Amino acid sequence: MNRSDRKITVEDLLRIKRAERPPPEFWSRFESEIRAKQLAAIVVRRPWWDGASRVFAVVYRNRLPFGATAALALAWAGVHYEGGLSLTGHAVPVGTAGPTAAARAPVPRVQVASASVLLSAKVEIGAPDRAPPPQALVVSNASHLTKAPVASQTESASRTPFVDGIEIALVDFRATGPDLAKGGVFGSDREFEASVASVHQPAAEPLTQMDPAGERLERLLAPALPTYSSSGARAFASDRLKQKASYDRMYESMDRYGAGGMSLEFRF
Amino acid sequence: MNASKAIEKTLVASPERKLEADADLAVVRRVQAGDVAAFDRLIGKYRERVLGIIYNMTSNREDAADLAQDAFIKAFQSIHRFQGQSSFFTWLYRIAVNSTLSHLRKNRLRSFSSLESIGEDDPVSRELVDALTDKTGAGREAFVRELQEKLNDAMLKLSINHRTVVTLFEIDGLSHQEIAEVMDCSVGTVRSRLHYAKQLLQAELQPYLRR
Numbered sequence A: 001m002n003r004s005d006r007k008i009t010v011e012d013l014l015r016i017k018r019a020e021r022p023p024p025e026f027w028s029r030f031e032s033e034i035r036a037k038q039l040a041a042i043v044v045r046r047p048w049w050d051g052a053s054r055v056f057a058v059v060y061r062n063r064l065p066f067g068a069t070a071a072l073a074l075a076w077a078g079v080h081y082e083g084g085l086s087l088t089g090h091a092v093p094v095g096t097a098g099p100t101a102a103a104r105a106p107v108p109r110v111q112v113a114s115a116s117v118l119l120s121a122k123v124e125i126g127a128p129d130r131a132p133p134p135q136a137l138v139v140s141n142a143s144h145l146t147k148a149p150v151a152s153q154t155e156s157a158s159r160t161p162f163v164d165g166i167e168i169a170l171v172d173f174r175a176t177g178p179d180l181a182k183g184g185v186f187g188s189d190r191e192f193e194a195s196v197a198s199v200h201q202p203a204a205e206p207l208t209q210m211d212p213a214g215e216r217l218e219r220l221l222a223p224a225l226p227t228y229s230s231s232g233a234r235a236f237a238s239d240r241l242k243q244k245a246s247y248d249r250m251y252e253s254m255d256r257y258g259a260g261g262m263s264l265e266f267r268f
Numbered sequence B: 001m002n003a004s005k006a007i008e009k010t011l012v013a014s015p016e017r018k019l020e021a022d023a024d025l026a027v028v029r030r031v032q033a034g035d036v037a038a039f040d041r042l043i044g045k046y047r048e049r050v051l052g053i054i055y056n057m058t059s060n061r062e063d064a065a066d067l068a069q070d071a072f073i074k075a076f077q078s079i080h081r082f083q084g085q086s087s088f089f090t091w092l093y094r095i096a097v098n099s100t101l102s103h104l105r106k107n108r109l110r111s112f113s114s115l116e117s118i119g120e121d122d123p124v125s126r127e128l129v130d131a132l133t134d135k136t137g138a139g140r141e142a143f144v145r146e147l148q149e150k151l152n153d154a155m156l157k158l159s160i161n162h163r164t165v166v167t168l169f170e171i172d173g174l175s176h177q178e179i180a181e182v183m184d185c186s187v188g189t190v191r192s193r194l195h196y197a198k199q200l201l202q203a204e205l206q207p208y209l210r211r
Helices: A010-018 A024-042 A048-061 A063-090 A094-104 A115-126 A144-154 A161-176 A179-185 A189-199 A213-221 A231-244 A247-256 B003-012 B015-032 B038-058 B061-077 B088-106 B123-132 B138-157 B160-171 B176-183 B187-204
Strands: A258-260 A263-265
Touching: A010 B123, A010 B138, A010 B160, A010 B187, A024 B038, A024 B061, A048 A063, B015 B038, B015 B088, B038 B061, B038 B088, B038 B160, B061 B088, B088 B160, B123 B138, B138 B160, B138 B187, B160 B176, B160 B187, B176 B187
Parallel strands: none
Antiparallel strands: A258 A263
């Protein structure tokens, strides 16, 4: 072809670009690279927060079972903790060590501030070789700052900061609260027995505790009869009243009496 | 309107595209079902077309290769979101074009071109080279290489929009209307941009033009 006869435009030149082709070996490299990228895309490593967010998502999705399990675990831990102290306190009876050991270890229970300390005292009594010094059990209510270390000495291995915290709170309460509350709520076992005994006493008949009828009537009518200075006149009025009103009627009509100052009025 | 949507409309219109889209959709369903190896068929089928689009927009074969791979990986990663409402090729084309435009906007100041060799089996390009030079052997290859560099330099002097218009119209063969839909502009704007781009190219390639 004669090169001078051919008309060449920009469009013709741009068509050359269509013919630009990569060499055949390019495609093998292209395929290997794209396969590596494809594998990297499949097994992409997730960031740590993605795993954490998935854990939170699982927890959130099963929040009810997780919450119930946590509550049960806490309850079990609390019960187990309480039971451990109780078993420790009652595991060794007082009398197992024999009378001589019991005699060597006097029972210091008078000034004990809390039940846990008393339990530990029982343990110490049961084990005569490890009998604590008496001053360690005489715990004062004055300050928990001096009592807490003493308690931790008596209960060596089983004591925890949680126990100390409870005891401190109890001592604070006993130090600041009224005596009735101390004895009734957080008192020692002897105080508790006393309070329980008072509660379990048979209820007395209220009428039996009342004064005899004559004395009661005299006591009630004494302010109303100021003019009768002699005992004879007072006895006469009392007899008249006894005749007019029976005990039951008088007992039922007690609200009909109006007490005004030192006088007693009768309204018939 | 999104440029990729316009491309999708243009390419799915023909019946051949419809059949091709149905065949691709079957393969895509297999990939979505877990047959990862089936995606290799899609890569082998469309790799040259995707690479050609990106290469003519970037004039850099390394960038074009990376962008084409990224386009395929993006398509693979989000193939579970492909619903089949458009053809797979237009979906892949949209990913490739958007990635290329983003890459070109990020690397405006970088103008490094690396060219592919011109295939001698293409009769149109061989005839054109024959019309441009009487040289043979090494001289012919050097002339063709120089012409390629001049073409790419001229393309790189165009703005991104003008380069895209020229690429889509002169190299990919889209119509003015299709380009207008692709670039989300009017047909007049496309013609104006194309006219302006050709003027610039004519000024740059004046030694090779013959009237």
